[in-house]
């Protein structure tokens with residue numbers, strides 16, 4: 001099976017090394033082309049900047065796309081599929097946008113389009129999600145889906161370092177995107193949650209998805225939450241009830257004895273809930289060259305061995321319904337106009353109750369110096385009695 005790798009950075013290089021190191025296991029795989037920029041030093045004989053020559057090679061079977069970004073990756077993937085090449089990609093930005101189109105074009109040209117590495121790095125998440133959805137009715141997904149932001153929050157909590165220091169370290173370790181804004185602002189999780197939700201519920205990934213990130217989190221927030229027995233994580237959640245779907249990406253407060261609170265470094269933890277299976281959780285390295293390369297090579301081997309992934313048309317109706325994810329928040333900053341805000345304080349935060357995610361996302365976007373932390377259901381249950389006591393106290397003094 002002959003492979004072309006498009007883009008030889010962290011992940012593309014990881015794929016090249018994995019195929020070379022594990023030759024005893026993957027003998028049938030051979031990297032015959034590496035597509036790089038004209039300015040890229042030619043350190044290997046397979047390197048070239050001639051994309052047309054690569055996809056016109058009649059011996060080529062699979063194109064592995066690890067360029068990143070939406071264009072030209074979108075056009076290169078379509079061209080490869082139309083030339084009868086299977087495509088495997090790690091690029092969640094392009095998959096989240098064009099999943100339906102890639103799936104249709106691949107089917108029309110009788111080739112496979114696989115994207116396990118796009119979500120959860122080295123965790124075999126999408127293939128297990130597909131399997132679960134095959135026999136069950138899934139109604140909830142929730143997870144830590146970004147290694148960079150998890151690494152940053154973990155370093156801030158365990159080492160006491162400031163946000164910027166932890167971010168630089170995540171970049172050096174190869175976890176962050178070329179532009180890390182997507183990691184810290186929640187866009188990378190948004191892309192992964194769109195893909196996961198589309199696979200789980202067979203819906204078009206272009207549903208409404210209120211999103212905000214961890215940009216405004218300070219060392220003092222981490223310490224305040226620690227004093228309350230709580231931990232902060234950047235999480236994505238999506239739920240389905242019949243045709244109704246809701247999703248949110250937000251800095252999320254979890255209780256200290258949850259598995260999410262104990263997910264360290266660049267690790268991801270992602271969970272599904274099905275009517276029959278109940279809760280299932282998947283844990284592993286969500287970023288980095290070597291773990292991500294394993295997910296890519298698994299997809300290539302599935303193609304080599306003729307292992308089909310589930311067919312999806314992503315055409316089930318999805319009505320956006322924020323009522324499904326109404327939640328409680330801890331907020332600080334200019335909270336006067338914050339939706340749902342009460343005068344009860346929890347640590348140094350105000351309590352905001354029963355707010356729709358889209359409404360809170362709009363408040364966050366228009367108040368860049370403020371912070372809104374979403375409470376997981378368990379964290380909300382832990383904090384609510386304190387809030388009720390405070391409210392009672394105020395009535396007694398009134």
Ligand SMILES: NC(=O)C1=CN([C@@H]2O[C@H](COP(=O)(O)OP(=O)(O)OC[C@H]3O[C@@H](n4cnc5c(N)ncnc54)[C@H](OP(=O)(O)O)[C@@H]3O)[C@@H](O)[C@H]2O)C=CC1
Nearest residue numbers: 007008009010011036037066067068090091178287288292
């Ligand atoms: N890093 C990680 O842990 C993970 C990354 N991913 C995804 O994998 C993809 C690759 O990420 P990563 O390897 O980290 O990114 P890198 O920036 O390290 O690598 C991308 C490579 O592609 C090259 N490239 C980009 N555009 C072009 C182009 N138009 N023509 C030729 N070469 C090009 C870049 O060159 P140049 O540097 O000159 O721009 C770079 O060498 C992304 O979609 C990312 O989201 C998925 C899971 C984990």
Ligand SMILES: N[C@@H](CC=O)C(=O)O
Nearest residue numbers: 146147148175177287
């Ligand atoms: N930048 C991403 C890489 C993997 O998808 C992350 O940090 O999770």
